[in-house]
Amino acid sequence: MHARHGVRWEGKNIGTVDRKKQVLEAASRSFALFGYKATTMDQVAKIANVGKGTIYTFFDTxxxxxxxxxxxxxxxxxxxxxxxxxxxxxxxxxxxxxxxxxxxxxxxxxxxxxxxxxxxxxxxxxxxxxxxxxxxxxxxxxxxxxxxxxxxxxxxxxxxxxxxxxxxxxxxxxxxxxxxxxxxxxxxxxxxxxxxxxxxxxxxxx
Amino acid sequence: MHARHGVRWEGKNIGTVDRKKQVLEAASRSFALFGYKATTMDQVAKIANVGKGTIYTFFDTxxxxxxxxxxxxxxxxxxxxxxxxxxxxxxxxxxxxxxxxxxxxxxxxxxxxxxxxxxxxxxxxxxxxxxxxxxxxxxxxxxxxxxxxxxxxxxxxxxxxxxxxxxxxxxxxxxxxxxxxxxxxxxxxxxxxxxxxxxxxxxxxx
DNA sequence: TGCATGACCACAAAACAAATTCAGTCATAA
DNA sequence: TTATGACTGAATTTGTTTTGTGGTCATGCA
CATH class of the missing domain: 1.10.357.10 (Tetracycline Repressor, domain 2)
Incomplete structure (x- = not known):
C-alpha cells in the first residue's frame, strides 16, 4: 500500500505511479460502470489503490x-x-x-x-x-x-x-x-x- | 341525488340523465386533469353526481x-x-x-x-x-x-x-x-x- | 518534517413501522 | 329492483430508526 517516494521532480512522482491519474482512471471506470450515485469514494479509493484521504488532496468533493x-x-x-x-x-x-x-x-x-x-x-x-x-x-x-x-x-x-x-x-x-x-x-x-x-x-x- | 326513475325503454333511462355517459365524461375530465393515479373513484362519482357503487355497475375496475x-x-x-x-x-x-x-x-x-x-x-x-x-x-x-x-x-x-x-x-x-x-x-x-x-x-x- | 492514510463523525438516505388512502363490496333504503 | 355510501383491507404515504457514505483529521511512516 505504501508505494510512494519514487524519484521526485517538481512535486510529482516519477518512476512510481501518478496517484492523481490513478484516481481519475478509477473514478472514470466506476462512474461509467455504476453511475454517479452508486459510485462511492471508498470504492474509488480501493480501485485506485489509494487511501480515501488521498483523493481529497486532489479533489475537494x-x-x-x-x-x-x-x-x-x-x-x-x-x-x-x-x-x-x-x-x-x-x-x-x-x-x-x-x-x-x-x-x-x-x-x-x-x-x-x-x-x-x-x-x-x-x-x-x-x-x-x-x-x-x-x-x-x-x-x-x-x-x-x-x-x-x-x-x-x-x-x-x-x-x-x-x-x-x-x-x-x-x-x-x-x-x-x-x-x-x-x-x-x-x-x-x-x-x-x-x-x-x-x-x-x-x-x-x- | 336520487334522480333516477325516468321513463324506461330497453333497460335504459330516457328523459333522465344517462348515468354511464355521465361517468365516462367525469372520468375523462379527471384523467386528463389529474392523470391516472391522482384520479380517485370517489372523485369521479362526485363529479358524475353518482354513487360510487353505480360506477361499478358499468365498469369492473x-x-x-x-x-x-x-x-x-x-x-x-x-x-x-x-x-x-x-x-x-x-x-x-x-x-x-x-x-x-x-x-x-x-x-x-x-x-x-x-x-x-x-x-x-x-x-x-x-x-x-x-x-x-x-x-x-x-x-x-x-x-x-x-x-x-x-x-x-x-x-x-x-x-x-x-x-x-x-x-x-x-x-x-x-x-x-x-x-x-x-x-x-x-x-x-x-x-x-x-x-x-x-x-x-x-x-x-x- | 511532510504526506499518505484509514478510523472517525455528521448527516443523508435506506429500512422499517404506523397511519392513511382508496379501489372495490354489500347491506340498506327508496 | 337498483342506486347508494358506509365499510374493508390491501396498498400507499408518512414518520421514525438504522445504516451507509462523503468528508475530516490525528496518527505514523519515510
Missing part, C-alpha cells in the same frame, strides 16, 4: 471529481470535432466524419449512456446536470455549423436553433431510443438514415 | 374504465386518419392534413400530455402502457402509409420501420420536447420543419 471527468469527456468531444471539421469541405462531409469519430468512442458513450439511464431510473441531479451540459455543447456546435453552412448557401435558410435540436434528437433516437424495442442499428444504418432525412429528403423528386 | 376512455381516444384518432387519408392524393398531402387535424384536438392532446407527464414524473404503469398503445397505433399507421408510398414510388426505397420511428420521434420532439426549454412552436412552424426534413431535405441541391 465527489462532485468536483465527477466534473473533472465530465469536462474531460466534453473536451475530447470538442477535440474530435475540431480535428474533423474542415471548412474547406462541405457541411455534410464534416457532419459524417464527426459522426463517424463520435460513434467510435465506446468509453465516452458508456459513461453518457449510464448517466442517461441514471436520469431515467433515479433522476440523480448530478447526472441530469451532466447530460444537460453535454447536450448544450453538442447543440451549440451543430447550431454554429448550421449558421456557417447557411451563410455558404450549402443549407436552405432555416431556423438553426430548431434544426440543430431536431438533428440532435434524431441522433439520440437512432443511437439509443431505437434500442429499447429493437436490435441496435449499425453505424452505417445510422449514418444512412441521417443522410436520408437531412441531405436528400424522403420524397422522390421529379 | 378503475383500469377498465380508463381503458374504455383510452380506446375512445384511439378510435377518434383512427377516425381522423381514415377521414383525412385519400390514396388518390400524395403521401405528403395526406400526412399534412392528418397532422393538421391531429394538432387541432386539444381534448385528446390534454389526456395524452398528462399521461406522458405522469410517465416521466411517477412512472404509473397504466399511463406507461397507455402511451405505448397510442405510440404503436400511430407507428403502425405511419408504417403502412410509408409502405404504400414506396410502392407508388412516391418515397425512396427505405426501411419503413426505422423511418416511421424517426418521423414519430420528430413529431414528439417538435410538439412536446421543444417546449421544455423554449416557447412552444406554432402549428405552421411544426408543419414547415417536418416538410423541410421529410420532403425537401436540408441540402441546397444544384
Amino acid at each position: 465527489k462532485e468536483q471529481l465527477f466534473d473533472e471527468i465530465l469536462h474531460g469527456v466534453i473536451s475530447e468531444m470538442k477535440t474530435i470535432i475540431q480535428r474533423e471539421v474542415d471548412h474547406d469541405k462541405t457541411f455534410f462531409d464534416n457532419l459524417f466524419r464527426v459522426l463517424d469519430s463520435l460513434l467510435e468512442f465506446r468509453s465516452e458513450h458508456e459513461l453518457l449512456m449510464k448517466l442517461s439511464q441514471e436520469v431515467r431510473d433515479v433522476g440523480t441531479p448530478q447526472s441530469q446536470e451532466a447530460m444537460n451540459q453535454v447536450e448544450s455543447v453538442i447543440l451549440a456546435y451543430i447550431e454554429k455549423e448550421i449558421r456557417h453552412a447557411i451563410a455558404q448557401h450549402e443549407l436552405r435558410d432555416c431556423d438553426p436553433g430548431i434544426v440543430s435540436f431536431l438533428m440532435f434528437k434524431m441522433y439520440v433516437a437512432l443511437t439509443s431510443e431505437w434500442n429499447k424495442n429493437h436490435e441496435p442499428l449499425t453505424k452505417d444504418q445510422i449514418k444512412e438514415h441521417i443522410r436520408l432525412f437531412l441531405e436528400d429528403g424522403l420524397a422522390v423528386h421529379a | 378503475k383500469e377498465q374504465l380508463f381503458d374504455e376512455i383510452l380506446h375512445g381516444v384511439i378510435s377518434e384518432m383512427k377516425t381522423i386518419i381514415q377521414r383525412e387519408v385519400d390514396h388518390d392524393k400524395t403521401f405528403f398531402d395526406n400526412l399534412f392534413r392528418v397532422l393538421d387535424s391531429l394538432l387541432e384536438f386539444r381534448s385528446e392532446h390534454e389526456l395524452l400530455m398528462k399521461l406522458s407527464q405522469e410517465v416521466r414524473d411517477v412512472g404509473t404503469p397504466q399511463s406507461q402502457e397507455a402511451m405505448n398503445q397510442v405510440e404503436s397505433v400511430i407507428l403502425a399507421y405511419i408504417e403502412k402509409e410509408i409502405r404504400h408510398a414506396i410502392a407508388q414510388h412516391e418515397l425512396r426505397d427505405c426501411d419503413p420501420g426505422i423511418v416511421s420511428f424517426l418521423m414519430f420521434k420528430m413529431y414528439v420532439a417538435l410538439t412536446s420536447e421543444w417546449n421544455k426549454n423554449h416557447e412552444p412552436l406554432t402549428k405552421d412552424q411544426i408543419k414547415e420543419h417536418i416538410r423541410l426534413f421529410l420532403e425537401d431535405g436540408l441540402a441546397v441541391h444544384a
Whole structure:
C-alpha cells in the first residue's frame, strides 16, 4: 500500500505511479460502470489503490471529481470535432466524419449512456446536470455549423436553433431510443438514415 | 341525488340523465386533469353526481374504465386518419392534413400530455402502457402509409420501420420536447420543419 | 518534517413501522 | 329492483430508526 517516494521532480512522482491519474482512471471506470450515485469514494479509493484521504488532496468533493471527468469527456468531444471539421469541405462531409469519430468512442458513450439511464431510473441531479451540459455543447456546435453552412448557401435558410435540436434528437433516437424495442442499428444504418432525412429528403423528386 | 326513475325503454333511462355517459365524461375530465393515479373513484362519482357503487355497475375496475376512455381516444384518432387519408392524393398531402387535424384536438392532446407527464414524473404503469398503445397505433399507421408510398414510388426505397420511428420521434420532439426549454412552436412552424426534413431535405441541391 | 492514510463523525438516505388512502363490496333504503 | 355510501383491507404515504457514505483529521511512516 505504501508505494510512494519514487524519484521526485517538481512535486510529482516519477518512476512510481501518478496517484492523481490513478484516481481519475478509477473514478472514470466506476462512474461509467455504476453511475454517479452508486459510485462511492471508498470504492474509488480501493480501485485506485489509494487511501480515501488521498483523493481529497486532489479533489475537494465527489462532485468536483465527477466534473473533472465530465469536462474531460466534453473536451475530447470538442477535440474530435475540431480535428474533423474542415471548412474547406462541405457541411455534410464534416457532419459524417464527426459522426463517424463520435460513434467510435465506446468509453465516452458508456459513461453518457449510464448517466442517461441514471436520469431515467433515479433522476440523480448530478447526472441530469451532466447530460444537460453535454447536450448544450453538442447543440451549440451543430447550431454554429448550421449558421456557417447557411451563410455558404450549402443549407436552405432555416431556423438553426430548431434544426440543430431536431438533428440532435434524431441522433439520440437512432443511437439509443431505437434500442429499447429493437436490435441496435449499425453505424452505417445510422449514418444512412441521417443522410436520408437531412441531405436528400424522403420524397422522390421529379 | 336520487334522480333516477325516468321513463324506461330497453333497460335504459330516457328523459333522465344517462348515468354511464355521465361517468365516462367525469372520468375523462379527471384523467386528463389529474392523470391516472391522482384520479380517485370517489372523485369521479362526485363529479358524475353518482354513487360510487353505480360506477361499478358499468365498469369492473378503475383500469377498465380508463381503458374504455383510452380506446375512445384511439378510435377518434383512427377516425381522423381514415377521414383525412385519400390514396388518390400524395403521401405528403395526406400526412399534412392528418397532422393538421391531429394538432387541432386539444381534448385528446390534454389526456395524452398528462399521461406522458405522469410517465416521466411517477412512472404509473397504466399511463406507461397507455402511451405505448397510442405510440404503436400511430407507428403502425405511419408504417403502412410509408409502405404504400414506396410502392407508388412516391418515397425512396427505405426501411419503413426505422423511418416511421424517426418521423414519430420528430413529431414528439417538435410538439412536446421543444417546449421544455423554449416557447412552444406554432402549428405552421411544426408543419414547415417536418416538410423541410421529410420532403425537401436540408441540402441546397444544384 | 511532510504526506499518505484509514478510523472517525455528521448527516443523508435506506429500512422499517404506523397511519392513511382508496379501489372495490354489500347491506340498506327508496 | 337498483342506486347508494358506509365499510374493508390491501396498498400507499408518512414518520421514525438504522445504516451507509462523503468528508475530516490525528496518527505514523519515510
